Amino acid sequence: MSVPEPFGARLRRAMDERGPLCVGIDPHASLLTDWGLNDDIAGLERFSRTVVEALADRVAVLKPQSAFFERFGSRGVAVLEKSVEEARAAGALVVMDAKRGDIGSTMAAYAEAFLSKGAPLFSDALTVSPYLGYGSLKPAVDLARESGAGLFVLALTSNPEGREVQHAVRAEETGGRNVGATVLAHLAAENAGEAPLGSFGAVVGATLGDLSSYDLEINGPLLAPGIGAQGATPADLPGVFGAAVRQVVPNVSRGVLRHGPDVAALRASAERFAAEIGAAVTAA
Numbered sequence: 384m385s386v387p388e389p390f391g392a393r394l395r396r397a398m399d400e401r402g403p404l405c406v407g408i409d410p411h412a413s414l415l416t417d418w419g420l421n422d423d424i425a426g427l428e429r430f431s432r433t434v435v436e437a438l439a440d441r442v443a444v445l446k447p448q449s450a451f452f453e454r455f456g457s458r459g460v461a462v463l464e465k466s467v468e469e470a471r472a473a474g475a476l477v478v479m480d481a482k483r484g485d486i487g488s489t490m491a492a493y494a495e496a497f498l499s500k501g502a503p504l505f506s507d508a509l510t511v512s513p514y515l516g517y518g519s520l521k522p523a524v525d526l527a528r529e530s531g532a533g534l535f536v537l538a539l540t541s542n543p544e545g546r547e548v549q550h551a552v553r554a555e556e557t558g559g560r561n562v563g564a565t566v567l568a569h570l571a572a573e574n575a576g577e578a579p580l581g582s583f584g585a586v587v588g589a590t591l592g593d594l595s596s597y598d599l600e601i602n603g604p605l606l607a608p609g610i611g612a613q614g615a616t617p618a619d620l621p622g623v624f625g626a627a628v629r630q631v632v633p634n635v636s637r638g639v640l641r642h643g644p645d646v647a648a649l650r651a652s653a654e655r656f657a658a659e660i661g662a663a664v665t666a667a
């Protein structure tokens with residue numbers, strides 16, 4: 384059996400060829416309305432198909448937000464499956480934003496659902512939560528390695544509420560390293576020795592300001608949500624990520640999606656963000 388090419392290598396190539404932008408597929412009810420669609424399964428399907436048609440052949444990564452599909456039950460999940468399949472077929476890498484996390488034995492089942500080759504929702508990478516302990520993610524790490532997939536682990540999230548958990552310092556931790564920094568250290572260990580890029584990334588918000596007190600050099604990708612609707616801009620990236628900016632996969636969801644349903648307008652918006660990101664990274 385041939386060994387699948389690891390996610391990190393596939394992502395590096397996609398970023399080099401297409402630029403690092405990741406666009407979200409987030410079918411908010413309000414966006415469906417703005418697009419002149421009903422907040423129902425037909426609206427969901429049309430929305431998702433339009434985003435895939437507009438962008439899957441040109442951006443490196445599409446990131447469906449599972450919650451917006453799950454709210455329609457099994458029919459919504461069927462739309463999600465189709466979107467993932469079509470986006471991958473058109474050449475985009477798909478990061479499933481489902482933020483799964485549980486005890487190890489249950490985590491194994493989540494991993495099978497999203498990271499097992501041939502699973503209906505198989506995705507190139509999955510967002511996961513380490514807040515049941517980083518070690519609880521081991522089944523997902525193992526399966527991702529086996530199937531050439533990746534993970535993005537929540538380290539320092541873009542929302543202000545994240546601080547109370549992610550900035551906490553364990554009593555037994557020497558040197559005052561906080562929880563977010565500990566997650567980053569686990570990921571650096573996971574990616575050690577991998578080239579050109581490890582497959583185990585961190586989620587680090589673009590909204591967080593100067594992160595120079597963190598070691599962001601994890602030899603893996605840094606998925607950076609928060610640009611657009613949450614207030615961060617592409618120009619903020621070098622100040623937030625410093626030397627690690629070339630490993631950043633900046634995510635924009637509503638900032639692009641609000642330009643739909645016109646395919647050309649969606650593409651133009653993504654191109655503007657991509658150009659601004661490219662300029663910011665080049666100047667860094």
Ligand SMILES: O=c1ccn([C@@H]2O[C@H](COP(=O)(O)O)[C@@H](O)[C@H]2O)c(=O)[nH]1
Nearest residue numbers: 448540541542608611612613635636637
């Ligand atoms: O820290 C995090 C982790 C994930 N997200 C997700 O990213 C998108 C952001 O959407 P915008 O419309 O660009 O604000 C969304 O799916 C979040 O669930 C995040 O924002 N922050």
